[in-house]
Amino acid sequence: MDEPINLILFSGTDDKLQAAAVLTAGAAALGRPVNLFLQYWALDAFRSERIGRDHGLAPESGPEGRAHVDALRTAGQAGWAETLRQAKDLGGVDIQACSLSMDLLGIEQADLDPLVDGVEGVTAFYLNAGAGQVVFI
Amino acid sequence: MLQTAPTVNRTIDARGSFCPGPLMELIRGIRESQVGDVLAILSSDKGSRIDIPRWIEKAGHRLIAVQTRDGYDEIVVEKAR
Structure with missing residues (x-):
């Protein structure tokens, strides 16, 4: 059994969440377990009433980057939430909210999209990560 | 060598879908197919x-x-397990 790949999602902009979703789907396609740990602004983007919104782009995108991202979306690119749903359908993808970030943002699990499997602390995250790589996005 | 084209049981048209959509x-x-079925994507x-x-x-x-067509690729695979 392959070691899991462990992605800590911190940034809540659509470009970084999209990149993370594609990395997740690729690993899941290879049968590799993937653990996603949602912190700060990434967690905020997973609120059920906000997940479908425009979450902006990283500052380095600029107007030209915005235009490229919009063009791909207009051409029919699946959004990050949809890509994560597809990855979860393949199996082996676990999405956990950081309990500290839940307190920080004042939210309960009921406020989160069903993509999120649960809430855990950083110790549980590292224990689940085992010897697998940890990537911070 | 004469090669007979395999009978494609199912064609999946993922044109217009972006990475990793076609693989998904x-x-x-593949999951919905039987062993021995041939799929074209x-x-x-x-x-x-x-x-x-x-x-x-x-995946075994x-x-x-793998054939390049007009503006897209066609990949043919047999489900082997």
Whole structure:
């Protein structure tokens, strides 16, 4: 059994969440377990009433980057939430909210999209990560 | 050598879908198929002609063909397990 790949999602902009979703789907396609740990602004983007919104782009995108991202979306690119749903359908993808970030943002699990499997602390995250790589996005 | 084209049981048209969409659709199609079925996936995503054959090898299926068509690639695979 392959070691899991462990992605800590911190940034809540659509470009970084999209990149993370594609990395997740690729690993899941290879049968590799993937653990996603949602912190700060990434967690905020997973609120059920906000997940479908425009979450902006990283500052380095600029107007030209915005235009490229919009063009791909207009051409029919699946959004990050949809890509994560597809990855979860393949199996082996676990999405956990950081309990500290839940307190920080004042939210309960009921406020989160069903993509999120649960809430855990950083110790549980590292224990689940085992010897697998940890990537911070 | 004369090669007879295999009978394609199912064609998945993933043209217009972006990475990793075509692979996601192929995996779904493979799961819904029987061992021995031949599937063709059509993709306009430039990464597919590299990624999909690599995935087929890793997943233990049989790559039959990768053909470039007009603005897209056609990848033919036999479900082997």
